[in-house]
Amino acid sequence: DAKTTQPPSMDCAEGRAANLPCNHSTISGNEYVYWYRQIHSQGPQYIIHGLKNNETNEMASLIITEDRKSSTLILPHATLRDTAVYYCIVRRYSGGGADGLTFGKGTHLIIQP
Amino acid sequence: NAGVTQTPKFRVLKTGQSMTLLCAQDMNHEYMYWYRQDPGMGLRLIHYSVGEGTTAKGEVPDGYNVSRLKKQNFLLGLESAAPSQTSVYFCASRKWTGGSETQYFGPGTRLLVL
Numbered sequence: 001d002a003k004t005t006q007p008p009s010m011d012c013a014e015g016r017a018a019n020l021p022c023n024h025s026t027i028s029g030n031e032y033v034y035w036y037r038q039i040h041s042q043g044p045q046y047i048i049h050g051l052k053n054n055e056t057n058e059m060a061s062l063i064i065t066e067d068r069k070s071s072t073l074i075l076p077h078a079t080l081r082d083t084a085v086y087y088c089i090v091r092r093y094s095g096g097g098a099d100g101l102t103f104g105k106g107t108h109l110i111i112q113p
Numbered sequence: 114n115a116g117v118t119q120t121p122k123f124r125v126l127k128t129g130q131s132m133t134l135l136c137a138q139d140m141n142h143e144y145m146y147w148y149r150q151d152p153g154m155g156l157r158l159i160h161y162s163v164g165e166g167t168t169a170k171g172e173v174p175d176g177y178n179v180s181r182l183k184k185q186n187f188l189l190g191l192e193s194a195a196p197s198q199t200s201v202y203f204c205a206s207r208k209w210t211g212g213s214e215t216q217y218f219g220p221g222t223r224l225l226v227l
Contacts, residue, residue: 032213043117043203043218044156087155091214100146100171100205101216103155 004088009108018075020107022088025069032091033064035073036101037084044087044103047073083111115139117219119204125225126194134189134222136204144207145187146171146216147179149200156203162187194226 005023012018024033034049048055048062050071055062061074075082087106120135136145143164148156148171158171162181176198178190191198204219 036216041221043205043220044216045218046215049213100148100158100161101156103148103157105153105155 004090004104006086006088006104006107008105009110011110011112012075012078014080014111014113015077018078018082018109018111020073020075020086020088020109021070022073023070024088024090027068027090028092030092033062033068033071034089034091034101035060035062036087036089036103038087038106039081039084047086049091078109078111080111080113082109084109117204117206117217119202119219119222121222122220123223123225125227126191127227128195130194131190131192132194132224133191134202134204134224136187136189136219137185138187138204138206138217139185140206140208140217141184142206142208142217143184144209145181146205146207147177147187147189148203148205149173149198150203150221151200159189159202194224196226198224199226200224 032049032051035047036044038044048060050062064071085106085108087103089101117138146161147159150156157173159177160171160179162168165184168179180188202222205216208215
């Protein structure tokens with residue numbers, strides 16, 4: 001799986017959009033971009049994933065650049081409950097492969113009131 | 114659905130003692146995982162299972178054993194606990210849907226080895 005680079009921490013005001021960047025310049029054509037988050041002391045939670053098209057669900061939007069070397073997770077209206085560590089993970093489509101997720105240190109997003 | 118549950122939530126052991134951590138999932142997932150998380154770090158894979166009766170080593174398997182006797186349960190054992198095994202342990206199960214996956218994590222077990 002390709003390596004990812006994320007800023008260690010970010011601040012965002014409550015009610016504003018939080019934009020979390022991720023660099024994955026060595027991504028290959030069959031690798032997906034996944035985002036998980038971990039709220040303090042809890043287990044990680046799946047947010048969203050994508051291959052090359054932009055994706056949106058009830059939690060967030062994922063914007064992947066055309067060359068797929070970077071992506072941005074967008075939380076449209078951040079709340080205090082969105083304070084967490086956000087992990088960007090590049091994951092090979094392995095047709096059923098079983099290996100676990102590779103977590104880096106992620107970005108600690110702090111939502112300010 | 115309870116999702117993924119873990120027992121116990123917290124445990125203190127003395128060096129050399131043994132214990133078993135239990136993970137249970139009610140989503141009928143084939144794949145299950147055990148991770149550990151040390152302070153300020155991301156999760157690291159200990160062992161995983163692709164189905165009942167099968168297990169495999171992950172990134173940091175030394176000092177741990179696992180068993181998957183039933184599809185819904187995945188057990189992590191420490192035969193002789195060491196202070197280096199002080200950590201938070203997370204279990205996960207995986208939903209696979211045609212080319213992409215979602216892992217569902219339990220709430221964690223906090224283990225302190227003195």
